[in-house]
Amino acid sequence: MHLRVSIRAVTLAATGLFVVSACGPGGTTSQNLAAPDKQVINMNDGTEPNSYDPTQQTYTYEAAVGRNVFQTLLSSNAQGTDVVAAGAESYKVSDDGLTYTFKLRSGAKWSDGKAVTAADWVYGYKHLLNPALAAGYVDPFFDTTIKGADGYADVDVSKASAIDTFLSSLGLAAPDPNTFVITLQHPAAFFKWVVTLWVASPIRQDVVEQAAGGTFPSSDTTKPEVWAQKAATIIGNGPFKISEIVSKDHVTLVPNPSYWGGAPHFQKIVLWFIEDANTAYAKYQTGDLDAITVPLANVDVVRNDPKLSKEAKVYPKLTTFWMTFNAQKTPFDKPDVRMAFAKSIDRDKLNKQVQHDIQKSILSFIPKGMAGYDESDKAQSYDPTAAKALLQKAGVTADTLNKFKLLTRNTTRNKTLNQFIVDQWNNNLGLNMQLEVIDSKTVTSRIRKGNFDIYGPDGWGADYPDQQDWFDIYFKNSCHSLNWGCVDLPGYDDLVKKADSELDQNQRNKDYATAQKQLIDQAAVAFIFQDYEYNLIKPYVGGLTITASDDQSLPGDLFWHDAYVTQH
Amino acid sequence: MAVVAGRPKRGALLPKRVAAVTDSRLGSLGVYVVRRILWMIPIVFFVIVITFVLMHSAAGSPWDKAGGRQLSQVVVDNLNKKYGLDRPVFEQFLLYIWNVLHFDFGLSYQYQGKSVLELIAGGWPYTATIGVLAFLLIVPIGVGLGVLAALRQNTRVDYATMGFATFAASFPNFVIGALMIVFFSVLTYGWTGGNFFLPAGGWGMDDHLIMPAITLALLPIAYTARLTRASTLETLRQDYIRTAWAKGLPERLVVVRHVLKNSLIPVVTTLGPTFAFLVTGSVIVETVFSIPGIGRAFVVAVTSRDYPMILGTTVLFSIVIAIANLVVDILYVFIDPRVRLT
Numbered sequence: 001m002h003l004r005v006s007i008r009a010v011t012l013a014a015t016g017l018f019v020v021s022a023c024g025p026g027g028t029t030s031q032n033l034a035a036p037d038k039q040v041i042n043m044n045d046g047t048e049p050n051s052y053d054p055t056q057q058t059y060t061y062e063a064a065v066g067r068n069v070f071q072t073l074l075s076s077n078a079q080g081t082d083v084v085a086a087g088a089e090s091y092k093v094s095d096d097g098l099t100y101t102f103k104l105r106s107g108a109k110w111s112d113g114k115a116v117t118a119a120d121w122v123y124g125y126k127h128l129l130n131p132a133l134a135a136g137y138v139d140p141f142f143d144t145t146i147k148g149a150d151g152y153a154d155v156d157v158s159k160a161s162a163i164d165t166f167l168s169s170l171g172l173a174a175p176d177p178n179t180f181v182i183t184l185q186h187p188a189a190f191f192k193w194v195v196t197l198w199v200a201s202p203i204r205q206d207v208v209e210q211a212a213g214g215t216f217p218s219s220d221t222t223k224p225e226v227w228a229q230k231a232a233t234i235i236g237n238g239p240f241k242i243s244e245i246v247s248k249d250h251v252t253l254v255p256n257p258s259y260w261g262g263a264p265h266f267q268k269i270v271l272w273f274i275e276d277a278n279t280a281y282a283k284y285q286t287g288d289l290d291a292i293t294v295p296l297a298n299v300d301v302v303r304n305d306p307k308l309s310k311e312a313k314v315y316p317k318l319t320t321f322w323m324t325f326n327a328q329k330t331p332f333d334k335p336d337v338r339m340a341f342a343k344s345i346d347r348d349k350l351n352k353q354v355q356h357d358i359q360k361s362i363l364s365f366i367p368k369g370m371a372g373y374d375e376s377d378k379a380q381s382y383d384p385t386a387a388k389a390l391l392q393k394a395g396v397t398a399d400t401l402n403k404f405k406l407l408t409r410n411t412t413r414n415k416t417l418n419q420f421i422v423d424q425w426n427n428n429l430g431l432n433m434q435l436e437v438i439d440s441k442t443v444t445s446r447i448r449k450g451n452f453d454i455y456g457p458d459g460w461g462a463d464y465p466d467q468q469d470w471f472d473i474y475f476k477n478s479c480h481s482l483n484w485g486c487v488d489l490p491g492y493d494d495l496v497k498k499a500d501s502e503l504d505q506n507q508r509n510k511d512y513a514t515a516q517k518q519l520i521d522q523a524a525v526a527f528i529f530q531d532y533e534y535n536l537i538k539p540y541v542g543g544l545t546i547t548a549s550d551d552q553s554l555p556g557d558l559f560w561h562d563a564y565v566t567q568h
Numbered sequence: 569m570a571v572v573a574g575r576p577k578r579g580a581l582l583p584k585r586v587a588a589v590t591d592s593r594l595g596s597l598g599v600y601v602v603r604r605i606l607w608m609i610p611i612v613f614f615v616i617v618i619t620f621v622l623m624h625s626a627a628g629s630p631w632d633k634a635g636g637r638q639l640s641q642v643v644v645d646n647l648n649k650k651y652g653l654d655r656p657v658f659e660q661f662l663l664y665i666w667n668v669l670h671f672d673f674g675l676s677y678q679y680q681g682k683s684v685l686e687l688i689a690g691g692w693p694y695t696a697t698i699g700v701l702a703f704l705l706i707v708p709i710g711v712g713l714g715v716l717a718a719l720r721q722n723t724r725v726d727y728a729t730m731g732f733a734t735f736a737a738s739f740p741n742f743v744i745g746a747l748m749i750v751f752f753s754v755l756t757y758g759w760t761g762g763n764f765f766l767p768a769g770g771w772g773m774d775d776h777l778i779m780p781a782i783t784l785a786l787l788p789i790a791y792t793a794r795l796t797r798a799s800t801l802e803t804l805r806q807d808y809i810r811t812a813w814a815k816g817l818p819e820r821l822v823v824v825r826h827v828l829k830n831s832l833i834p835v836v837t838t839l840g841p842t843f844a845f846l847v848t849g850s851v852i853v854e855t856v857f858s859i860p861g862i863g864r865a866f867v868v869a870v871t872s873r874d875y876p877m878i879l880g881t882t883v884l885f886s887i888v889i890a891i892a893n894l895v896v897d898i899l900y901v902f903i904d905p906r907v908r909l910t
Binding site: 048050051053056131132133134135136138139140143152153157158221222225226228229246247248249272273274275276278279282283285286287288409439440441442444445446448458459460461473480481482 | 769860871873
């Protein structure tokens with residue numbers, strides 16, 4: 001998942017689930033629900049979505065709108081352990097694991113009252129997979145799974161005929177109005193999670209074409225997006241619909257009167273685009289916002305405030321952060337050298353001194369709260385003596401290492417974290433390394449070209465809680481999209497590819513565990529911390545189901561349909 | 569002419585002061601204005617050239633993300649094709665100029681399907697409203713305080729006024745904005761039990777405007793006050809002022825008719841660029857008070873390398889500044905009888 005600022009957060013109890021209740025363990029009775037005109041909630045989305053077309057959304061602050069206005073075939077359960085029926089009532093997978101047949105929900109309607117048909121699903125998927133529209137989430141989720149989509153990269157996007165040929169060859173079919181069939185290239189045990197991504201939504205062809213002023217060739221890149229510009233033409237099948245968009249200021253969601261699952265309690269959800277976390281914090285205190293992320297600088301203030309501390313909620317995110325070594329450069333090609341750096345960061349001290357003790361130290365890849373979390377391998381644990389010995393064993397001197405720099409994005413948070421980390425290396429390994437702080441865009445263009453020594457903190461937030469989403473990062477050929485260090489891991493690709501397509505879940509887990517051990521023991525990267533969220537939520541907001549996959553300052557955004565405001 | 573550090577210098581656009589007064593002062597004004605407006609065409613053109621070159625030489629592409637997984641090369645290539653970035657830069661430039669001549673400033677890369685003109689038209693009213701309000705504060709307060717301090721030079725009034733100006737000029741506006749929010753929103757909310765407080769940011773044509781306008785105005789008020797004080801002191805020492813006093817004119821007449829008319833010339837010079845600066849927005853004020861204006865949009869466009877949006881806002885800014893300078897030059901004709909525009 002694309003990380004919003006530079007750092008996001010995670011965890012929780014083993015379940016990964018928090019239910020925030022307004023009235024404590026006793027539950028909420030209908031008596032203390034606020035009146036319908038008081039069922040209004042104001043939250044801070046931080047940044048305006050770049051698009052209201054769900055297929056074009058890539059960040060959580062965009063998806064928070066997309067997944068409430070549109071509904072996918074399946075969705076995650078509250079615990080994040082499995083999928084549950086949503087836009088589809090049920091689905092079945094053929095024995096060879098190649099054909100997914102979705103029985104669509106009967107009675108499902110669009111917000112303008114028309115029935116959702118299989119043709120809408122086919123159109124939505126084709127809209128997503130149209131290479132001319134270059135949606136950010138097609139690769140690697142859909143082009144590597146859906147039959148025919150592997151040619152995604154080779155389509156000449158200037159020719160409508162080439163695009164049409166590609167789209168009609170895809171394994172997407174609507175044998176009848178209530179059935180949607182997806183055929184895969186190869187078995188993929190994780191595909192049920194892929195269809196939970198907000199980008200895989202149905203879209204109304206008639207609405208798109210009407211907004212565009214008629215039909216258009218598939219190579220057109222602007223007309224297919226006109227519908228997503230105005231609240232009136234954003235017709236969705238989700239529990240809410242958009243009633244108002246005030247650019248750069250806020251977007252308002254109201255119940256979709258035709259939603260199959262009944263009316264929600266919330267009559268209005270206003271998502272504000274307030275970039276400054278301190279302003280949002282002030283607006284929470286003056287009652288203008290009902291939930292916020294606490295700015296790091298104010299964490300201690302909240303902890304010591306008798307009233308605010310009761311409204312604080314800490315919960316984990318499925319997000320891990322790490323430091324990347326350029327394994328294409330000597331001496332970082334040596335696992336011993338990388339391990340020496342990994343073992344000389346005192347993560348607990350880092351979290352305490354720099355992060356107000358919100359994040360949790362981690363020595364492994366998969367975050368707490370999803371299958372695959374395993375803290376038994378302590379190979380990267382803090383041990384300066386062992387770290388020094390490793391450097392000696394590798395025959396690397398301080399003089400060699402001192403010329404390397406830690407590449408840092410010029411945000412306050414990244415600078416503070418990296419200054420601490422580089423100090424740890426200097427003190428524990430007897431070095432005199434420096435930070436190299438430059439603007440974010442330049443950092444990205446440099447790491448894409450492999451032009452760095454050490455870079456971080458970089459991380460990953462789960463798109464869905466399946467391990468495939470994580471382990472594919474370190475494929476040899478994905479060297480320049482997140483595996484910046486291009487570390488050499490013999491046998492890793494074959495093992496992970498086998499686990500990705502394996503249908504037996506136990507065998508998958510075993511293979512992924514082996515892969516994780518390899519990442520840790522080879523110090524592919526130095527794992528540092530798992531992200532946690534520190535939010536304030538007004539006590540009268542009830543029935544929120546907070547999951548580790550929520551947007552950072554929009555707690556419970558996957559289950560707002562069931563949340564409510566109590567009398568206050 | 570006194571130019572205070574930190575204010576934009578007017579430089580080349582400064583009109584020549586001609587000592588000799590000729591009889592066709594106002595007659596040549598119309599021709600002058602038309603010529604200056606025509607001059608804006610090459611000015612905007614060169615602004616575009618420079619912005620284009622700088623923009624494309626800055627590292628990073630519009631499709632890079634600020635962390636996490638990056639878009640795959642396939643998607644990046646398709647996006648480049650979609651927005652014509654796969655063509656040679658010179659060709660992109662010619663195409664852009666051609667489109668601008670047809671009033672087409674292109675589509676934003678960041679906001680899918682939104683045109684640059686639409687984004688600017690959507691955001692500028694917010695920015696301009698705050699800017700005009702701030703300007704309305706600057707003229708009476710800044711000039712008033714400056715004159716007051718000069719007339720009461722070396723008294724407590726003078727020290728208090730200049731102390732305030734130094735304070736306002738040296739506190740960065742993000743600090744002032746944040747402190748005002750804490751004081752007038754959060755603390756006041758607590759003291760009054762939520763009955764009275766100023767909104768901590770957001771938009772509304774009501775008390776939402778108070779804190780942003782004051783925050784934006786403070787620094788220019790400080791500069792204007794200091795500049796007015798300095799030039800008023802200088803004017804007060806002129807012989808003709810001594811003559812006016814000697815004639816026994818009342819203070820009000822001396823100040824308004826004789827002193828101000830001359831001492832305000834340098835102030836008017838700076839008010840033009842100040843006005844342009846205010847109505848084109850401040851990223852800090854707009855961020856702290858969460859105002860959906862174009863000051864913030866411009867900075868976001870730069871950091872996200874949203875090329876069409878960068879060019880669109882830069883062109884707008886250059887036009888606004890050119891017009892503000894022109895207006896100042898015209899005002900001279902009315903303020904200073906010695907000035908002739910040629």
